Amino acid sequence: xxxxxxxxxxxxxxxxxxxxxxxxxxxxxxxxxxxxxxxxxxxxxxxxxxxxxxxxxxxxxxxxxxxxxxxxxxxxxxxxxxxxxxxxxxxxxxxxxxxxxxxxxxxxxxxxxxxxxxxxxxxxxxxxxxxxxxxxxxxxxxxxxxxxxxxxxxxxxxxx
Amino acid sequence: xxxxxxxxxxxxxxxxxxxxxxxxxxxxxxxxxxxxxxxxxxxxxxxxxxxxxxxxxxxxxxxxxxxxxxxxxxxxxxxxxxxxxxxxxxxxxxxxxxxxxxxxxxxxxxxxxxxxxxxxxxxxxxxxxxxxxxxxxxxxxxxxxx
Numbered sequence: 561x562x563x564x565x566x567x568x569x570x571x572x573x574x575x576x577x578x579x580x581x582x583x584x585x586x587x588x589x590x591x592x593x594x595x596x597x598x599x600x601x602x603x604x605x606x607x608x609x610x611x612x613x614x615x616x617x618x619x620x621x622x623x624x625x626x627x628x629x630x631x632x633x634x635x636x637x638x639x640x641x642x643x644x645x646x647x648x649x650x651x652x653x654x655x656x657x658x659x660x661x662x663x664x665x666x667x668x669x670x671x672x673x674x675x676x677x678x679x680x681x682x683x684x685x686x687x688x689x690x691x692x693x694x695x696x697x698x699x700x701x702x703x704x705x706x707x708x709x710x711x712x713x714x715x716x717x718x719x720x
Numbered sequence: 721x722x723x724x725x726x727x728x729x730x731x732x733x734x735x736x737x738x739x740x741x742x743x744x745x746x747x748x749x750x751x752x753x754x755x756x757x758x759x760x761x762x763x764x765x766x767x768x769x770x771x772x773x774x775x776x777x778x779x780x781x782x783x784x785x786x787x788x789x790x791x792x793x794x795x796x797x798x799x800x801x802x803x804x805x806x807x808x809x810x811x812x813x814x815x816x817x818x819x820x821x822x823x824x825x826x827x828x829x830x831x832x833x834x835x836x837x838x839x840x841x842x843x844x845x846x847x848x849x850x851x852x853x854x855x856x857x858x859x860x861x862x863x864x865x866x
Contacts, residue, residue, distance in 0.1 A: 563743075563746050563747050566743070566746050567743045567746075567747075570739050570742055570743050571739060571743075574734050574738075574739040574742075575732075575733045575734050577734070578732075578733065578734035579729060579732055582732065591734075592734065592735060592738045595734055595738065595739075595742075596738060596741065596742050599739070599742045600742060600745065600746070603742075603746045649731050649732055650731050651728065651731050652727060652728075652731065655724070656724065656727060656728040656731070657728075659724055659725065659728045660728050660729075660732070663725070663728075674725075675729065678721075678722050678725045678726065679725065679726055679729045706721070709721065710721070
């Protein structure tokens with residue numbers, strides 16, 4: 561891969577890798593580290609990619625793996641609170657900021673499938689392949705995640 | 721929920737500086753597979769420098785009496801570096817029988833080699849790797865045996 565090709569992929573998929581990493585580790589500093597590590601791995605990768613989508617899926621898989629590795633290592637950078645981080649993101653509304661807090665408050669095992677399914681529009685089968693999970697597991701996790709988000713949103717409405 | 725979720729996450733982005741940092745790192749670095757070509761380059765560069773120094777390099781076969789050492793490594797700034805120490809045929813380079821070559825290859829396919837002789841005298845020359853195939857031949861074969 562030439563430096564020019566790499567720069568194109570880094571610009572196109574950098575945000576995706578970052579979001580996957582953020583969903584994995586829930587910490588912006590760690591997510592940025594993972595993003596850089598994953599992109600450098602792409603640059604060093606010698607396999608031939610068939611398309612941009614192939615590159616994207618490869619990046620997502622590696623990001624998920626790196627996120628798991630970070631979890632198992634127990635090494636995390638100083639954690640800024642979610643509220644603190646949400647304050648740095650230019651959300652369209654307060655409602656979006658609150659949804660972010662709710663979603664990121666879900667257990668890690670729900671966050672990544674949710675992101676890949678709802679944001680990246682991958683099918684359950686594709687999410688299962690990307691996360692190396694069974695399709696039935698993905699289905700269950702998505703269902704539980706939806707229920708939890710719905711419940712949290714309802715509670716929030718009631719409280720306000 | 722899907723629409724709200726998409727809208728919300730579309731605002732979550734990586735710092736452009738962090739992405740740029742990686743791009744800059746890779747602009748200075750080439751994949752490991754180029755190391756092999758650096759060996760060839762080292763031999764070519766030796767020929768080029770000897771020519772520049774007025775040696776009778778055109779005689780071919782006995783350019784190197786002995787390759788003392790050859791190493792490649794990644795420098796702190798990420799560039800791939802190849803170093804070759806050779807003992808030269810003193811008929812070709814009177815007075816300077818041992819020197820070292822340091823080759824740094826840039827992203828543009830060009831490499832800069834610095835030859836330092838045993839007295840510390842340096843000669844720097846740039847070469848285009850595209851020209852490599854024409855003049856390797858038996859020199860590469862000689863280097864491969866080391």
